[in-house]
Amino acid sequence: MKKLVFIVLISFYGNHIFSQNNNCQDIKNNGFETWNYDEDGNIEPDFWHTITSATGRYAGMVSDQVSRSERTRPGSTGRYSALLRPRSVFGVLTNGNLTNGRINAGSMRISNKADNYDYTQRDDPRFCTPVSRVPDSIVAWVCYRTKSHSSQANFVAVVHSDVNFIYAGPKDSRPLEAMCAISGPHPISRTAAAGSDDYTWRRVSVPFVTTNKEAKPSYILILFSTNRLAGEGSSKDEMYIDDVELIYND
Numbered sequence: 001m002k003k004l005v006f007i008v009l010i011s012f013y014g015n016h017i018f019s020q021n022n023n024c025q026d027i028k029n030n031g032f033e034t035w036n037y038d039e040d041g042n043i044e045p046d047f048w049h050t051i052t053s054a055t056g057r058y059a060g061m062v063s064d065q066v067s068r069s070e071r072t073r074p075g076s077t078g079r080y081s082a083l084l085r086p087r088s089v090f091g092v093l094t095n096g097n098l099t100n101g102r103i104n105a106g107s108m109r110i111s112n113k114a115d116n117y118d119y120t121q122r123d124d125p126r127f128c129t130p131v132s133r134v135p136d137s138i139v140a141w142v143c144y145r146t147k148s149h150s151s152q153a154n155f156v157a158v159v160h161s162d163v164n165f166i167y168a169g170p171k172d173s174r175p176l177e178a179m180c181a182i183s184g185p186h187p188i189s190r191t192a193a194a195g196s197d198d199y200t201w202r203r204v205s206v207p208f209v210t211t212n213k214e215a216k217p218s219y220i221l222i223l224f225s226t227n228r229l230a231g232e233g234s235s236k237d238e239m240y241i242d243d244v245e246l247i248y249n250d
Contacts, residue, residue, distance in 0.1 A: 155184055
């Protein structure tokens with residue numbers, strides 16, 4: 001009898017663990033292990049993007065926002081993480097922005113949410129990530145090194161229906177009725193001082209909240225930013241990101 005109970009428990013937990021690991025693979029290149037260079041020599045992780053590969057009038061004006069780092073989170077089996085930095089354009093600080101979708105850089109006015117946003121581009125597999133259901137939560141490992149104690153990074157994920165969804169903030173997304181669920185926006189406090197020898201990592205887990213039960217989950221749009229406020233922070237700030245995973249509890 002004890003042997004039978006043991007086998008049943010192993011079967012249950014083994015299937016549960018396999019389900020979580022399998023669903024984590026919904027995010028392509030979630031550990032930032034593979035990278036590519038464009039014709040100008042700019043580097044990005046496969047299936048992840050910065051303003052380098054953006055659309056819009058000011059696309060490509062900011063380069064070198066992301067780089068491949070050999071600093072990985074504790075216990076990682078991978079070799080690399082993504083290092084995200086803000087950059088200055090004509091004296092204006094531009095937040096480092098990393099997304100599995102695509103960025104539109106249409107205005108030099110940072111607060112212009114009509115022209116500056118992140119979006120899912122469904123006709124190109126490099127800029128979209130299909131999902132079939134809403135995860136319970138999303139997890140990422142972050143090492144956030146800043147000049148100011150009060151700086152906070154931003155982490156948000158949106159599950160949406162079968163549209164080219166635009167995210168410019170929770171209330172400025174469009175079409176809003178296409179949003180199935182949202183995780184965040186979640187502020188991430190600094191884990192270490194910029195320029196120090198401290199590279200402390202933090203595991204960040206954020207639950208999804210349903211926003212429209214009638215919308216059918218089709219894609220997930222994920223965004224990281226070096227500051228939760230546009231144009232804020234320091235050019236010395238650094239945000240290391242590793243092992244982004246979707247968690248399903250059933």
